[in-house]
Amino acid sequence: MKALRYAAIMSMLCLCCGVAMPAVAATTDAAPKAKAAGTQVEIRNFAFAPNTMTVAVGTRVVWTNRDEEPHVVTSAGKQFASSPALDTSDTYAVTFTRPGTYAYYCSIHPMMVGTIIVQ
Amino acid sequence: MRDSDDNTSPGRRQFLQCMAWAGAGTLWLMQGGVLRAQALTGQGARDAADASFAFVQISDSHIGFHKAPNMDVASTLRASLAMVNAQKVRPDFLLHTGDLTHLSRPDEFDALAGIMQEARVDKTFYVPGEHDVIGDNGAEFFRRFGERQQAGGWYSFDHRGVHFVGLINVLNLKAGGLGSLGADQLAWLKMDLAPLSASTPLVVFAHMPLWSLYPEWGWGTDDSAEAMGLLRRFGSVSVLNGHIHQIQQKVEGNITFYTARSTAYPQPAPGVGPAPGPMKDVPPEALHRYLGIREVRHVRGSQPLALTDEVLS
Numbered sequence: 001m002k003a004l005r006y007a008a009i010m011s012m013l014c015l016c017c018g019v020a021m022p023a024v025a026a027t028t029d030a031a032p033k034a035k036a037a038g039t040q041v042e043i044r045n046f047a048f049a050p051n052t053m054t055v056a057v058g059t060r061v062v063w064t065n066r067d068e069e070p071h072v073v074t075s076a077g078k079q080f081a082s083s084p085a086l087d088t089s090d091t092y093a094v095t096f097t098r099p100g101t102y103a104y105y106c107s108i109h110p111m112m113v114g115t116i117i118v119q
Numbered sequence: 120m121r122d123s124d125d126n127t128s129p130g131r132r133q134f135l136q137c138m139a140w141a142g143a144g145t146l147w148l149m150q151g152g153v154l155r156a157q158a159l160t161g162q163g164a165r166d167a168a169d170a171s172f173a174f175v176q177i178s179d180s181h182i183g184f185h186k187a188p189n190m191d192v193a194s195t196l197r198a199s200l201a202m203v204n205a206q207k208v209r210p211d212f213l214l215h216t217g218d219l220t221h222l223s224r225p226d227e228f229d230a231l232a233g234i235m236q237e238a239r240v241d242k243t244f245y246v247p248g249e250h251d252v253i254g255d256n257g258a259e260f261f262r263r264f265g266e267r268q269q270a271g272g273w274y275s276f277d278h279r280g281v282h283f284v285g286l287i288n289v290l291n292l293k294a295g296g297l298g299s300l301g302a303d304q305l306a307w308l309k310m311d312l313a314p315l316s317a318s319t320p321l322v323v324f325a326h327m328p329l330w331s332l333y334p335e336w337g338w339g340t341d342d343s344a345e346a347m348g349l350l351r352r353f354g355s356v357s358v359l360n361g362h363i364h365q366i367q368q369k370v371e372g373n374i375t376f377y378t379a380r381s382t383a384y385p386q387p388a389p390g391v392g393p394a395p396g397p398m399k400d401v402p403p404e405a406l407h408r409y410l411g412i413r414e415v416r417h418v419r420g421s422q423p424l425a426l427t428d429e430v431l432s
Contacts, residue, residue: 045394046336068186068397070222072253076294085222085253088186105294108249111337113295 040064041114043071043086043106048114055118060095071112076103172279175203175210175240176324176413178361179381181250182231183221188401192221192383193234199382199412200238206414211278213240216361216379217248217289217326219264223255228263247272248326248362249289256290273304275311282315284308286325288340298327298340305345317352322415324359330369330376333389338363350374357415363395365409377413385409 039059042049044066055061063073065086073083073092079102083092096102096118106112180196189195203210215235220227235243245264247257261272266285268274275284286308288298300308315321323329329346331339340346350356356374364381365388384397384406401409 046396047394067394068399069395070250070253074294082254087222103294107292108253108289109337110292110294110296111334 042066043112046071046106046109046112048104048112051113052115052117055096055116057099057118058095058097059118060093061116062091062093064091065089069109071109072107074105074107076105076113080104082107172211173206173208174212174214174278174415175206176214176216176359176379176415177203177382178216178326178379179218179248179364179383180215180231180234181218181221181381181383182234183224183227184383184397186397187399188397188403188406189384193230195406195410196231196234196382197237198407199410200234202412203414204237204239210240210414211242213238213243214324214359215243215245216324216359217246218250218361218381219245219248219260221250223251223253223259225259228259232263244276244283244285244324246285246287246324246326247289249292252289257287269307271301271304271307273307281320281322282312284311284321284323286323286329286346288325288327288329288343293341296341297331297334297337298325298329298343300325300340300342300346305342305349308346309349312349312353315353318354320355320357321350321353322357322359323350326360327362328360328367328376328378329358330371332363332367332369332378336389336395338389338395347371347374359413359415363389379413380409380411382410382412 039053039055039061041053041061041063043063046067046069048063053061063083063086065071065088068088070085070087072085073094075082079100080094080096086092096116099118102116102118104114104116177196177199180199181192182196184192203213213235219231244266245260247260247264251257251260257272261267265272266274266276272287272290273285275282277283286300286304288300290299291301292299312321323346325340327340328338329340329343331343333339350358351372351374354373358374358376360376360378361381363378364384364386365378366380367376367378367389369376385401386395387398398409
């Protein structure tokens with residue numbers, strides 16, 4: 001029981017430390033709440049996977065960098081705050097509170113593009 | 120047009136070039152727009168004696184990177200600078216063609232600046248890589264390493280009859296695009312080159328390749344063709360880039376394009392594997408064969424620049 005609680009605390013700590021906080025923006029809510037882990041986008045081999053994702057309003061989308069290279073999640077239309085440099089295993093979260101189509105890219109490898117459709 | 124590079128294509132000449140690189144290095148002679156390679160031998164020393172001046176290009180030191188295949192990029196940068204210091208002809212200056220740091224962090228810039236002081240040269244010119252401008256559009260980079268000639272960070276200078284141009288192609292990148300120079304920089308470049316005679320040798324340097332080397336991996340610059348249009352009237356143009364961590368070359372008319380090795384880690388040849396990034400499986404004892412510096416010698420009154428690539432082995 002004690003071990004279980006320790007594991008739970010550790011995993012929450014990891015979650016809090018690993019998630020970078022974006023600056024204030026209308027559609028972002030990066031407070032790393034203890035609710036469901038959110039919808040995941042993997043950054044691997046210089047690509048966002050899935051490349052296009054449709055989510056419900058209020059969904060928290062979490063990007064995780066699996067590359068050795070750093071990447072930066074950047075809104076194409078400045079609709080949400082850019083991530084800081086995401087090194088290997090770093091994550092970044094944005095909660096999408098309004099419907100719309102959110103095109104984004106990596107600001108340092110701009111051929112990497114992705115889209116979040118919020119319904 | 121002829122391409123030659125670090126990692127691809129068979130052929131005896133290619134094999135001999137590779138053999139040379141694995142040894143003491145290769146002397147590149149550019150004659151009439153065509154490159155000739157030879158191993159660094161007594162011939163190289165004679166050419167060095169004839170040179171009116173030399174400079175060295177280093178690139179992609181990625182201070183802050185600490186993973187396979189290089190856990191200590193500071194040491195390999197130091198080894199590169201030791202090689203610079205050991206050159207028989209003391210270079211007039213260094214060019215660092217970007218990605219000084221891995222993540223644009225102040226402590227990484229501090230470390231880079233400290234190590235660069237070990238180079239026994241009077242001056243180092245820098246242009247930023249995309250790793251140097253994360254989060255602040257290069258404000259910290261330009262504060263520390265900028266030449267402060269133009270608001271956008273680009274600059275030019277003349278050195279013993281050669282006109283040097285440092286361009287910035289890692290800012291204001293567009294979603295889905297490649298490197299970018301932008302209208303303001305191109306307008307400045309046109310003005311900067313306008314008073315020069317066509318016989319002035321030009322050296323143009325920037326981080327990302329200024330030609331479409333491998334756009335699928337982002338290895339190119341969207342509006343480089345416009346810049347090349349401004350350079351075409353000159354008799355001798357050398358374009359020096361970094362970014363791809365390997366030697367690639369192309370001759371197009373009077374314009375010769377070169378990319379340099381990294382002082383930190385190699386990347387795969389274009390299209391080899393699913394994506395660019397560090398070649399993690401290079402064993403430590405083999406790493407130095409993939410890293411290196413480039414020395415450029417200018418012989419006054421003759422068109423060619425001689426390029427020497429040396430590996431850290």
